[in-house]
Amino acid sequence: MPTTKKTAVSLLSLAAPVVLLAAIGGVLSAKVGLFDDLKDGIDPSIRPPVTVTIAPRQMSYRAEGHFLKNGFAVDAPIVVAAIKQPLEIMKYQVTRDDYERCVADGGCQQPEGGHGAGLSGVPMTGVNYTDATDYAAWLTKKTGEVWRLPTDQQWAFAAGSKFPDDALGIDGTKDNPALRWLADYERESSRQRAKNPRPLPTGAFGENEYGVADLDGNVWEWTETCHRRVTIGDDGEVLKEAPACGIFVVNGKHRASMSFFIRDPKSGGCAVGVPPDNLGFRLVRDGRWYSGYLYAFERRLHGAG
Template sequence: MSLRAGNSSVVSELVTLPPGSFDHAQPGEFLRDNHPAPAPIVREMIGTPLEIMKFQVTASDYDRCVSDGACKPADSRLAGNVPATGVSFLDAQAYASWLSAKTGESWRLPTDVEWAYAAGERFRTDIEGGEGDPADPAKRWLTQYRNETALGRKPDPEPRARGSFGLNSKGVADIAGNVWEWTSTCYAHATMSSGGVASSIGNCGVHVVEGFHRTYMSNFIRDGKSGGCAVGTPPDNLGFRLVHDRGGFLQAALRCLGLT
């Protein structure tokens, strides 16, 4: 899909996914009787076609934003047709705002639900440790460690040319490769009851990051290995892809207000 604004040309190849529904483990931290509990699974609905970038935003894409003074420089080692990495949530938001202004259309980070829907069979939820044991808090941590180790993930720090990790069944490229992706979903701390989630407090200083599995990072973190609030082994790289809202800015505003 080619979009033009003035004398500039911004090219973003999109995949359009039809509406659908799926069972989805909720993101965040869940407690029952003040002890960790598995995330509840909810039936989620994508009610309208979802237009998402086929590839992650590349270094050359991102450099245009830097050249315009709207984005901070990313990983200086990278150029051309490789994913932009070394970008924080704040950087990704700045790029989405720049692209929206440049094209006159609405671009934004996907939600956790949208990303999971687009990821299809490549989506992995949090590394779970089962129910918390009040008598042995370390037991759950050890279970998490064993579950992550069983996935067989190996360090893979060098970003590769787009398409290197292939397509998933929905035609979206490089899902769950070695570049993990920011979403617009805030971290949540929830208390469970017998009827489900009793209360939930959001922390939008931390956002959901998707990749080999789901994790959480502070908004300002650009290098996942430097820390933040990651769960499990930290991400090799932090990058992003965007969703295109065909309804434009009004639809995006209504979504933010919870009216659509």
């Protein structure tokens, strides 16, 4: 019995500060109007997107980044991640129709061009990172739910068996540094841009095992993960990591890294490899209990209304 009582007291001592902080946060939020963005702009005519919820699991995938060992490029390591919370992600990419509602409402800019211009029922393309995050902010305001770009890890989690493995299987060495360069050249030569890059109607490329559609079509998707350059030791330990947060990971048939302002991949800005055919996006719904606090603080921090 003493043990049970001690455990109960211990749990109470942990829970009390959390409840107190939440209460204080709620009062302060109300005082300064912290949640105005999530309350004032709700529009019942804007329906939340169709989503898929994927149950937590452990997964392994190839890490993102440009990895170096002893000064030579090497394959990124396979990492294991335990995803502890369900992930709710849009089943389809944001469509041109949905994006143009944001434009009409003044929440998004209208990009010029894009292979799907003038088409209905197709993914929105020709958008840069800022366009995608502007749409996420607009959808958050209209629905009262927090929407964000996925991280690279979340995208890999949702992609499942359709997540691409870009390993070459050949690491650069001082004995023959040209081997990896040649393998990389051969791989990129085989990745030809589509003869007809025009986006197809949503669902045209099928679904994966979780019901997420069009993951390996001709539209690459922005994530909120910064590209990075990582130096590792002989045992794989990270010796140095240098994020490049003006460049973000985009995922599709293969990974690419694009400068945040790029809308048309063929115009440049691709850090490595053959550029994507199109740039689009899908969002995840942030269902964490404190997501509203976090979103509101981020908006205030960046001076956004």
